[in-house]
Amino acid sequence: MAKTLEFAYGTPHEVKVGDDETTFTLVCKNEDLLVDLTTAKSITAKIGNSSGYLREQLINIDKLANLTTGQFKFNFDKDTLANFPTGNYFLEVWVTNDQGTSIYPSGSPLNFTVTTNIENSSGASITTIAFDDFVQAMNKAASTIAKGDKGDKGDKGDKGDKGDKGDTGPQGEPGQTGPQGDKGDKGDTGTVDNTGLINSQAFQSLQTQVDNSAVGINLLTNSNFASELDNWSVNSGANSDCKATVTTDSDGDTCIHITGTGVACGLYCKLVSFNQNQVTTGSILVKGTGTLNAVGVGYGQTNFGTISTEYYSKVGSTMPAGSNSSIFRIYFNSVNDVVDIYIKFAKLEPGSHATDWCPNPTEILTQSDYAKIKAAIVALGGSLS
Template sequence: MAKTLSFAYESPREVKVGDDETTFTLICKNEDRVVDLTGSKSIIAKIGNRSGYLRGQLISLDSPSDLHAGQIKLTFEKSTLDNFPPGFYNLEIWVIDSNGTSIYPSDKPFSFTVTSNLESGSGKTITTVAFDDFVEAMNKAASTIAKGDTGPQGKQGEPGPAGPQGKQGEPGQTGPQGKQGEPGQPGLIGPQGKQGEPGPKGDTGPKGDTGTVDNAGLTAAPAFVELKTQVDNSAVGTNMLTGTSDFSSNWHGQSSVSTTTEYNRHPSMVFTSNNTQLAGYTFSLGELQNSTQYTAGFWAKADNAGDKAHAELLGQLGATDFVLTTDWVRYTAVLTSFSDANTNISHAWCFFGVVAGNKGNVYIALPKLEKGSVSTDWCPNPTEILTQADYAKIKAAIVSLGGHL
């Protein structure tokens, strides 16, 4: 008899490192019928990964689980999650009763995901537009900030003491006035004389008080609003995936996988022949927007023409398979997220890989996910480009305009 294990409707499917309040609701079935677990002596959750068995956790029979309907509640102990790095894990439920031990599922182990929390890594880079564009917009913003009123003019200083006046000379004797002569003919106009040197520059008047600006005033400035619009629109064409140049973890499925530099010396995923199930590489995205279009793109080829590659956005209605050739070709697909994507963290990752039944090796390189329905060329995620030095320059530019961070 085939024993199965599945998530209950609306049960979480992922848990973050350190989160000891997220509860998985699991259903045990036998031949597609729920199993009555009320007579169980003990129920144990066995956890492992690709390297093998890790540990077990006893499930309390007094928990609010609906044992009559085959449902159990699994809440991970904090010590368990603190020792599990982010990645994919396998799960089995061992039910011990008077008849012996039943293990669910009876075929391949059940899978769940442990994701990283905000403290799992230290920040190194930030995402922003080009630094020169930012400084130009900040200069525009500064021109819209009102200057302070001119301060009052200082009091005039007292005049210094007058020097001694020289002795006036004696007037000379006035001679007799001569007869006025006849007016002569007007002379020719002479050349224009050389322009005189400019006089000394007057003193600069007193400078008014420097105006002040806070974050509310800065963000309301027209030039800053224009910059914010540019930043919001820059999401189109931006690669939402990080780590596309290093495929060292997050493999999903049991197909043999490796990496190579097959495509123009760029890192590529290699899926070995004789794939028996869906397998690939998973990129965690945090949260997606509700009912929103995203475009997935990647380069791929196959050793055998007709083998297939696969792209999937968890949270979309369906997935896309591509029939490959033996030459490198770029494939794209427009995928739409679920209506509850931004409230359900299990709808927040992108998957690239292969389907079951391929006959030879399949190669996938330069994966990209971008917002919207227009595909653009591959580029790294902005957080993998901008450095802390750029951030220091931006901060200095804002401070020089009278703002603060």
Template sequence: MAKTLSFTDTSPQTVKIGDTTTSFSLICGNDNVATDLTKATSITVKLGNASGYLKSATVDPASLTDPTTGQVTVNFNADLMTSLTAGSYSIEVWVVDSTGTSIYPSDGSTGFTITNNIQSTNGSVITTITFDDFVAAMNKAASTIAKGDKGDKGNTGDTGPQGPIGPTGLQGPQGIKGDKGDPGIVDNASLTAAPAFVDLKAQVDNSAVGTNLLLGTSKTLNTVNNAIGWNTGIPQHLANITT
């Protein structure tokens, strides 16, 4: 029957250097069935690594809370942690009773890990610099760079595409209404002298209702001498008047 050694579900399997309060909970079993440690007279936990055996710690059988469950608690106190460095380790549990010594596990070993704490390795100091100091340092560095020859003038770039027409702006406020102008003066002399009135009067005078029934004549009556024969060839029209 193979002896087994496993961690409980809630047990840690890693401890940091300098941590002296961490405990590992292990279960001794036969084919993974818990071993009854009620008759154990001594229990020793032994540690080793790839180079071999390193150190051990004893567990008082009377300190077991429930020996029938095969559970053994290993306290990584200062004495056990002394001289252990970060790395991978193996652990075994040696149980002595009236029948002899049982070593758990019987095949191979159960592993755990020791890791460095934050003080185990010295860090590098990080230099801090303000933004203003950084700008000043960059300007100083730039001032030490020799100015090169002026480069050839580049070709004119292509005209970029026309952007979209912007939205119509807001309508401005209405202007202030101007003062009312002075009324014009209208009298008979002004009216009859107006070009439009003179032109209209000429058209009326020369019409059938005007005063000039014959174009080229005027309304002024003149006496004509030697008017004999002026009515020659004009037909006479007699009116028949019935009384």
């Protein structure tokens, strides 16, 4: 029987370090039916991250009778959060009663985020620097690196003979001024129709800026698959033997090659953290043999049709606000019992507009990296302010 663990509608999905009053309201279901938790002898929240299990905390079960069936409230103890660096974490709930212990959810644990507070000085949050600023700083640093020794000055050559000065010719007389022409008629006032304005380059450029103003951040990590299948899992449907390997395509990009036979093959991201009350958009570049069945958040099926075997296409879907799912998934149905697919540049971002791929903010050059580069430049005899 499939057990699920979800955030109740409107509950936060993140908590700041040291905050013991932010309450997570969680919902336990079994086969999509709410679970009666009032018979539980104990409820334990077990917390982990990508490296494994970290610690656990007992849930106060005295007030369960006052809550909606299947729900319980969870506040972090200050000691629980004291040594947590900011980042993404997993949550499992173990419910013990007279029959034994049930673990929610049956599948991937629920994700939540720990964020830094203004007094946090652990250094876990590292400020990133803009790429253009980095390039400018590197160019400036390169100009300060010591050059080689200057060579000896050569001997001065002999001075040449002075040439004779030519005679100055006579100056010509100025010509007469011509008559002024008549003033031309004033032209008609131009007009711009609405269609012409909308299709103008300036308007289209402005529209693109508006579309991209609230989006663009990639919520996925290792979305360019540079580190094998870190944070990603291969997932198969019934009677399927799906396999996924990291390779390099004909464009020279790292990508995932998915093969298999049967009903369905695909991937899902094991670690996703985002505001489920906000509209999100998922997208990938894909080519090969198969029918793209789903890409984005949750388990809703969206059939995109058969894709090209010759060239990559950018495809995606938008998930409305209020989704209870935290699963980013990419799924294909077979064509003639075969799936042979290449995918790259996966992206999940806020908003309803799929923008060009970019890495997760945590994968961008940080101030720590910058300090190491600065030290190397200084060691070479340069300087970097």
